[in-house]
Amino acid sequence: MRVPIFTTKVFWPRIVLATALALALSTFSPTQANTLVIGQTAPPITLTTLDGKQIDTHDLRGKVVIVTFWATWCQPCREELPLLSRYARDHAQQGLVVLGFSLNTPDELDQVRAAAGTLSFPVGLLGDPHVQGYGRIWRLPVSFTIDRKGRLVDDGWKDDSAAWTVIRLEQVITPLLNQEY
């Protein structure tokens, strides 16, 4: 008796396996894993602000840059942001730049605009949470600090207390601002 090939025990496992492999290969993309190393050049990241302006960390050599990730629904972020905003405003003349990447979705744009209006630093939507070199942004808030030479000096993934405080800003950022380029 002829047996249709699709009823054989070996056919479907092979098809499923082959399909899975094909999917994996066809969609292979460069790694977006966390490759951060303190003291090494920080991976570049570009903020597209709410008004469409693009700010690339690569173009900010000579500045101290805080890359911070937040969202309007993140309570710890809401507590941290006013503090960070004040510090950014007070130290802008010393070459501090803060880039705020919001994890909100586009349908929450109004809320993001409202929050951004209270901040002294530029804000934009991140979009895909997989960020080349920084890995997947999987918890909030999280920030990364880049010195005037473009080197990573603070890795937010390794901070037990991820949110900024006055003390932590003074300890981590102020010394960097006092350094010459």
Added chain:
Amino acid sequence: MPFMPLITKPLVVALGVLMLSGIPLTAEACATCGCTLSTDAATGYSSESGWRINVDYTYIDQDELRTGSHRANLEQVVNQPSDPSLGGGEIEHGTANQYVNLSVDYRFNADWGVSLLIPYVTRDHSTYGTQLQPYTSAESAPDQLSNASVSGLGDMKLLGSYQGFLPTHNLGIQFGVKLPTGNYGGQTADGRLVGTPVLFKNGPGVGQSLDTSLQAGTGSTDLIVGGYYFQPISQNFDAFIDGQFQAAISEELSSAGGNYRPGNLATMSFGVRYEAHANWVPQLQINLLHKSADQGALADQPDTAGTVAYLSPGISASITKKLQLYAFVQVPVYSHLAGYQLFPGWTGTMGISLAL
């Protein structure tokens, strides 16, 4: 709270409505062989508004007779029947099921969504029929085989979902109905056909009705309730859990001697997704299913209850921002079946999901 785990929105949005919505609760003949894969977990959860269409194909070959947690042999089925009053038992040979499920989802906003699941069922069933004690090999000779084939629309499901409990939209509930849209029916003890059942097309059983539980539909309207939760647990891993309960609340097959009510069904899935790569996500699911016995004169009551667990590795891939593919294999790792039931050695599912 030092930080909040972020609920990742997949690069390609997932099915608008929830996990088990993609599950054709079919293969009732083996009560515990229905698809259990969590397709929403497979493709990632979403809170993005808009339309999404999902098509998947599932293959389930029930080719192994089992009882309790063990294999059963043919002699056992007849000489130690699940219903001793019959003086024997039905020796089922095999049931090959193929399901093509079309799911149309619409999410109004981050909180609310609806989904319509339309299954197409193709099923080939063969049986040696009920044989009387004592068992002899002649009872399972090839000339004793009867075959029936089912092909048609199955029972559709309409589900709603709400996931506005948390600002991260990672906790949700679902609610809906399964409708008696598939052909259903059976044969009463006195030989009367009820409903529009598929009949055996050859063998000693030619002209008789295929089991009610093997028809494309059950003839019942079922209520469905469920819930789900998912959350990143590290930079590269998400974890999820979902569950669903389904119970018939009215039956089209309700006449005296010709009534049928499918058993209640509870499913739960949990697992992890490896999220290091934006475009392809390997994952592992554990799928649990418990079904109570079918009821009514047309039910094979002793042989339709059970509990099973599947281990389900798979992968989903984003081909474009709007197009996602996924493939899974399910391998049973535990089964405890009432009576004698045909059970699969594995199942396979492939699907494609498109945001419009």
